[in-house]
Amino acid sequence: MSLRFAVLTLLDIEPGSGYDLKRRFERSVIHFWSASHQQMYRELHKLHGEGLLDCAEQPQEGRPDKKIYSLTDAGRDTLRTLATAPASTQKIRDPFLLQLFAGHHLPPAQLRAELERHLAEHRALLETYEAQNARFYKRPPEQRQRLWLAHQPLVLGIATEKTWINWAEQLLARLESEEAG
Template identity: 80%
Template structure:
């Protein structure tokens, strides 16, 4: 899968400028796919040059003109082709888990501090996902029906963060016990 697939999918839902697209990306696809602002704009230009996107310039008062992108029929056909391809299962690639794997080389207090930092980040991510989930349910019912499959990665993200937090809380308890035992 690719950034191309993500961009086409987001523009299929609603046309938009590069800025609009980046904001939508950050509120949805960014939870399971990453891209920089520059990568997003490069991909938009490439898709436009290939005839997969139309670009309409909108004049704005006191600001640079805004380019609004939308899918062409060729873009929709490409999106259907990309959506039909089998997706490979993704392996977890998490630097903290690698650090934890070598954690026996660290004092329990240091490992605990690292885990507490990670736990705070995952709790924040869960809060972000839950806020986005609440916004989804404020959409009109016909949009919820149209986008219910697009909503599923967010629901998986919520469950994943909850599971990670539960796992980390148990691990934190164990590290605290280890630390207490080392001090006695």
């Protein structure tokens, strides 16, 4: 899978400018696919150059014209091809889990502090996901129906964060119990 796939998918949902695409990416895809703003803009230009995107210029007062990108028929065909290719299974690569694996070398207070820091980050991420989920359900029913599959990574993200938080809270309780005893 590639950034190309993510960009085509986001523009399939709704045409937009590079800035619109960046904002949509940050509210959705970034939680399971990473790319810098520069990479996204390079990909937009590349896709346009390959004839997979149309670009209409929209005049703006006092600013350069805004470029609105949309899929061409060739872009839709490429998206279909990418969507039907088998996706590889992602392996977990988490530095904190590796640190925890060697946790017996860390002072208990340092390990607990690191766990608490990660727990706070996961709680904040869950809060973000739940806010995005609430926005999804405020959409008109026909949009929710059209986008229900695109919504599923968010549903998984919520479940994953809840599981991680539950696991971390249990681990933290055990660490505190070990320290007290």
